[in-house]
Amino acid sequence: MESMMIWMPIVMAILGLIYMVVKQSWVMKQDAGDGKMKEISDHIYQGALAFLNAEYRLLAVFVVIVSVLLAVVAYFVPTTSYLIVIAFIFGAVFSAFAGNIGMKIATKTNVRTTQAAKTSLPKALNISFGGGTVMGLGVAGLAVLGLTAFFIVFYKFVFMPEGWTNTDDMTLVLETLAGFSLGAESIALFARVGGGIYTKAADVGADLVGKVEAGIPEDDPRNPATIADNVGDNVGDVAGMGADLFGSYVATVLAAMVLGNYVIKDMGGNIADAFGGIGPILLPMAIAGAGIIISIIGTVLVKIKSNDAKEAQVMGALNLGNWVSIALVAAACFGLVTWMLPETMQMKFFGEGTLEISSMRVFYATLVGLFVGAVISSVTEYYTGLGKKPILKIVQQSSTGAGTNIIAGLATGMISTFPSVLLFAGAIWSSYALAGFYGVALAASAMMATTAMQLAIDAFGPISDNAGGIAEMSEQDPIVRERTDILDSVGNTTAATGKGFAIASAALTSLALFAAYVTFTGIDGINIFKAPVLAMLFVGGMVPVVFSALAMNAVGKAAMEMVQEVRRQFKDIPGIMEGTGKPEYDKCVAISTQASLKEMMLPGLLTIGFPLVIAFVPMLFGMNPMAIAEMLGGYMAGVTVSGVLWAIFQNNAGGAWDNAKKSFEAGVEINGEMTFKGSDAHKAAVTGDTVGDPFKDTSGPSMNILIKLTCLIGLVIAPILGGHTETGVANTKEITIEKEMKIENNTAVATIVYTVIENGKVVTKEETFEGSKLDVEAKIKDFEKDNNQANEANKKIIQNVNITKG
């Protein structure tokens, strides 16, 4: 029974997907409202589809190019399997499919939520959250299904059809599986960055001409960009977030599996457990599988009863579901860890040798992950929440103009890095101290186990936002908008905390990938006291900053195109302002789509290009692959550290500006006076929000993808750089060297058998010295001296010394 555990995650994933289909058909059966509502909803649906189709066309080209590249690599590097290409394609397709499910259900749920809001708030929540649940389970289910299916195929049918052989073979399995993760994360690049540009270009374009120039309200159907704006909410907040977490989920579990394999290696390469000897590798998948079922339980708990409920009740319902699922994951981790892991394990710690680690310590590490996931949301909530001190300060500073509002917002975002980074640093330290890098990766896995629940909470926000837009555009009774506004307001909070969760997941995922990278390449560590490594740390630190700037500029450019199109329509289409002429919504949708995909090219190129340049250009100049591996590691660390900082800074500054602006809607007290919308202070706050929009919706969230994709590309390149033999990983430290000396008559003959790494491959060589004993001994000394002065990676390490005196 226990040996069947390998199938458990896949069963859970399928159960989750079945539940998703049931929920989906329930949502679709709900009343989709009358003519005008349906028409608008159809426009949004068509616009979203148009974006998806355009994105898929571009993606297809991208996938083909990368597949060819991977195939070329597989051809030239004997340790790389062709199957990585298949895994890559499936990773991309699965991620795209998950995005598709999410987009479709979101654009179908919005109108049904509006319709339900006509009569009942609980029903509206039920439907909008139902849509979010479909999205969440789609993402989580497909992620676990794809990853575990490929693992089983590679493990059971390709690389170890006869059962467990050794950790080197398992490394090959996992290296090939990394293709799936790379595919998923590549789609995330398109979805998150492209989506981020799309949504803000449409938003800014719609606002600048509609609200500011023409003086019509938000979501007014006369505005040609209004459909694009609503499509944008789905593209950016639903599909983008979904792809982001899909990527994190897969990468985290993968990294934990890689590190699980290294636990087995540290324990002598073989453990006898009831799980075919791969308990530590199966564990992260099992946690992910359990997480799906737990998330379903969590979503079922989200409901309210009263039609007069306010934000607090809705928030309370979401919190109940969230906390219960976190608690259940903790319980599941306890059960799975104690069941599936050996009671004590040997793990190698850098500079501390091999230590005994009990399985309970691994469980504590998972608690660290759950703690981080919960606390980072509170931190985000504090710095960006309505009525909290930082927001009130920004509101105060708005009274002296836009300049001081901007400074206050920037400072809030910057200061918010303090608790967040200390939290991450503490998590790295403690989970590592508890159970090594395996502990770090499992902490991430535990945190990600509730992904389906997190996504449900997250996706329900933009759905409610859209529902409100549809209510406005179709001119419903004000009570409808009031009800959707309650949902929307809660959705804004969950959007901010969801971003915190996404950053935390990206940060921990990157760390886990980083650890997996070091073990894949077989380098000793990443020593930043080597100047080239330090230089790359600098370069890596710079990339997120430049990436953010490019993303912000992209929004500016795309928005300008949108502005011109909207202005043209207002001028060219007769009767458009009177509501008799029909705006050409699809033209605006097309502009957002084209512009966003075009503008994401440069930042995308930066993300993918830099690690490739660092890895391959020095190789052309004959630099040692191990030295390159260390440099690339320095680059990865630079991107991760700087990327996490800029993600927190931008997300929280943006969120803070947004809510500072929103504070004026209900009125705020500034210097003892109540101040409302339309005041000078409010105008200053609107300026802050303009700056904050691309921060929080484009460049900030893109950082997640940047750091994960960078680390994943490193992981995929790792086998090319690492000290691989054709039978598996050969860690330079473990090569045995034989030195034999025979003395016969007066002639000594010494043979040294040593192993060097040439072009990334391990080659065994032999050298013979002959002559008088003194001569030969001198020659051996010289050989050893040369060896000591040689480049570390070229060194012929001497471990066993066998001197046979003849």
Place this chain on the structure above:
Amino acid sequence: MESMMIWMPIVMAILGLIYMVVKQSWVMKQDAGDGKMKEISDHIYQGALAFLNAEYRLLAVFVVIVSVLLAVVAYFVPTTSYLIVIAFIFGAVFSAFAGNIGMKIATKTNVRTTQAAKTSLPKALNISFGGGTVMGLGVAGLAVLGLTAFFIVFYKFVFMPEGWTNTDDMTLVLETLAGFSLGAESIALFARVGGGIYTKAADVGADLVGKVEAGIPEDDPRNPATIADNVGDNVGDVAGMGADLFGSYVATVLAAMVLGNYVIKDMGGNIADAFGGIGPILLPMAIAGAGIIISIIGTVLVKIKSNDAKEAQVMGALNLGNWVSIALVAAACFGLVTWMLPETMQMKFFGEGTLEISSMRVFYATLVGLFVGAVISSVTEYYTGLGKKPILKIVQQSSTGAGTNIIAGLATGMISTFPSVLLFAGAIWSSYALAGFYGVALAASAMMATTAMQLAIDAFGPISDNAGGIAEMSEQDPIVRERTDILDSVGNTTAATGKGFAIASAALTSLALFAAYVTFTGIDGINIFKAPVLAMLFVGGMVPVVFSALAMNAVGKAAMEMVQEVRRQFKDIPGIMEGTGKPEYDKCVAISTQASLKEMMLPGLLTIGFPLVIAFVPMLFGMNPMAIAEMLGGYMAGVTVSGVLWAIFQNNAGGAWDNAKKSFEAGVEINGEMTFKGSDAHKAAVTGDTVGDPFKDTSGPSMNILIKLTCLIGLVIAPILGGHTETGVANTKEITIEKEMKIENNTAVATIVYTVIENGKVVTKEETFEGSKLDVEAKIKDFEKDNNQANEANKKIIQNVNITKG
């Protein structure tokens, strides 16, 4: 003769100081103008003195506290000398004295420049640049004088009175000398951060109430804050920049000396050269000494002839002086390097063993430094210069409001990190490849050799700015203001490029200090694959971000106090607006002074506190000192990488906003229309400038101090953490272990003599095994196995194996 080279830098420094005194008395002899001008100038002078006095009082307290701390450390750590306290105090006093000279001459030169501008532009340049020269030579002369004098005292009279002994003793000399550098950099913290807060608080306060509320022009004498504003220019731009470069200069030369000592160590601990065996240590001091004379030559070249000269001619004159001095430094480096260094040296490279390095390669490394210094200025000029593409883009984006102006400015600052970081990374890599970390430090030394010239160019800007202010306040003929405006405009450009130079110097200085730190502690390197080190890299990366936010908030708070005081005076003092009532300038000066010193406490505490917490808290928990040293190294790297990024980002964004705003003064074309001051686009640009002011004058430049001070504190803590013996540094890798086995009859006796580090001290221990040969061999194996599993720093390294068979 050659052995007298140790006295050369001190002679050059004294020559420089003599020239300074001559120049100073020449400036003071110039006509200081009539009554009103003199009165205003005296106000500024008094205000500056008031700030200096307040600063000195606070400094005295600070110096006493730190001195006591250092004395306590010297008491408990036997390898630390009490003399470090003396060096620290002198470092602080010298730096403060240099600042004093600069402030005094600047506040005396301004009015003389105004007076000269009444008749002649060439004369006005001559005087203002003469003031800058005094400042430059004061800083450079005192820096070289203090550092070399202390070196000679420690080397010749305290630690090695009988001449060269060994590199361990020299390490003690240099560790003690680090106190001088720490003292200098501590003053820089007060001067740069406090000054930065002062100048912007006064500026913003003066503008908000004066320009915006009361509608009176800039520098109007009716504005009570106008004197504080002009004092601020001196406090921030003159004294702050001076202290910054004083600190960089001293730290760079010190770090190069430390690494020079390690070159000697790598060459066997002894070299026979004509410089008492310390050529590589003397070289950086000699380059600094030569740089002083070269800077004098450079300053002499700065002059114009025509009274109708424009900005281009003035800029041309400065450029001529600058380029000639750079070329002369290159020539001097060639001469000194080939003369003072052995033709070839052995240097250890991490992971590449010991390599032969020719002295020419060291010369090439100095060229790298000069190249960086020159190019970084051009990069800065491109991103912040009037009429350049990035500025024009910000101007265009101002037409759609403050929001887009801000986004464009932020993006410009962010993108400017791209070429800057690639330049630094290239410099690290190439200078290291040429001549190891000694090459990196000498690159920095060569760049810093022209410090006196750079400061002269830099200080002339605020002097001219002040001269213009005095012309305005004393209601001179417009031609006077026109002439000072030409100088001021050039001064704005040199201010921006000077900031680029200051960042580059801070970056290279920190790298050199970082390298010196690793050699002082004797750790193997800094491996970020160890989780605690990685955690500290994250924490280090966060600190500059939080520091910047605190500095920006400090400006906001201090400015608010200023605003309230100015408002109070406008209300309480009768006739103030009509010019009959006299504003209380000194109250505003006092507010700026108090507020700036109060508000710099928290960021200062952050800077000093974090490294101390990281070093000493884990020590309380019994953590291994070498592991702590590595963690602290990770923290230092994090601060440096992130600090350099945020320095470039903030300085360039601020400079770009400033010049985007200035573009409107001459008029700019936006969408085909000429747009001027007072337009909506201009107002948007003014908002951008408000955000940019604290960026470029407070938080941005503070980054330099933050990263240098962090690395210096690390360097001073290093001996406490490092593997020191009482006779000097004992690198764990060099401990010899003896293993002897004697077999008599059937009993084998084996003795293992090994050395471990306990509480940072090297202790020699012995272990004896007795029994049958097999038994004893098994026990030795066990001992070695335990050893391999032991914590790296506790490991008993086995190098020589002597097996004596009895």
